[in-house]
Amino acid sequence: MKTTYKGLRALTPAERLIVSADFSPHTTTQEIRGEVLKLADLLSNTGVCIKINSALRSCGYSLISEIKARNLRVFADLKLYDIGTTLIADANFLQDMEPDMLTISAHVNMTWLVPMLKIELPRTEILGVTVLTETTHRECFSIYNRSVDMAVAALARRASEGGLHGIVCSPMEASRARSYIKKSMSINTPAVRPLWSTLKDDNQNSRRIDTPQGAIQKGANRIIVGRPIIESVDRYGAVMRTIDEIASALS
Numbered sequence: 001m002k003t004t005y006k007g008l009r010a011l012t013p014a015e016r017l018i019v020s021a022d023f024s025p026h027t028t029t030q031e032i033r034g035e036v037l038k039l040a041d042l043l044s045n046t047g048v049c050i051k052i053n054s055a056l057r058s059c060g061y062s063l064i065s066e067i068k069a070r071n072l073r074v075f076a077d078l079k080l081y082d083i084g085t086t087l088i089a090d091a092n093f094l095q096d097m098e099p100d101m102l103t104i105s106a107h108v109n110m111t112w113l114v115p116m117l118k119i120e121l122p123r124t125e126i127l128g129v130t131v132l133t134e135t136t137h138r139e140c141f142s143i144y145n146r147s148v149d150m151a152v153a154a155l156a157r158r159a160s161e162g163g164l165h166g167i168v169c170s171p172m173e174a175s176r177a178r179s180y181i182k183k184s185m186s187i188n189t190p191a192v193r194p195l196w197s198t199l200k201d202d203n204q205n206s207r208r209i210d211t212p213q214g215a216i217q218k219g220a221n222r223i224i225v226g227r228p229i230i231e232s233v234d235r236y237g238a239v240m241r242t243i244d245e246i247a248s249a250l251s
Helices: 029-043 054-059 062-068 084-094 110-120 137-144 148-161 171-178 212-217 235-250
Strands: 017-020 049-052 073-080 101-105 125-129 166-168 186-189 222-225
Touching: 017 235, 029 049, 029 054, 029 062, 029 235, 049 054, 049 062, 054 062, 054 073, 062 073, 073 084, 084 110, 110 125, 110 148, 125 148, 125 186, 137 148, 148 166, 148 171, 171 186, 171 212, 212 222, 212 235, 222 235
Parallel strands: 017 049, 017 222, 049 073, 073 101, 101 125, 125 166, 166 186, 186 222
Antiparallel strands: none
């Protein structure tokens, strides 16, 4: 019998880092697979988690197993959003790969979907995505007729009431979101920029980004870092420096 997801546990500084393997789409599927697995080889046994999104759609779900074979955890950032039947089919296709984490939109009908997802993927931590990090306050009012803070709060509460294991939101909403979710749920924050990083043409909403220390102090259990690591000439060193920042924040 398969074990089931037991809820959030104590995490080491390395386990609090999710490295986003978002590589340039201007390459072939085989090249993208090679880049992701090269990163996985580099970070094997470090304790961090690898997040895959577009690469997963390009290369197929087998990429999850290939990364896990490198002794790494895998975050399947698919942001699933569809009718229930289709989402259950997605979960069924993912069964053999068993991603450690999976994202769905916090907008989906959770009444029967979440219990079904938990049956199909019993060991996977299912996270509800709230307001995307590049969304501006003006855009948020246009979509939700409310501020970013209020929209994230509403979706976080929905995720909690729906039985999800955690949420994804920007660091700037983490503190407020925490008051709307169960204590056992995780908060995972993208749009994190380590102190040492500099990015050209950063496409994130500058009002919603923060440092590892800021994100953790605001209540994030894990931080998601992509381009600062992926674009570094020393990716391993960038990961180690980020873990050091996390450790400093926790101390």
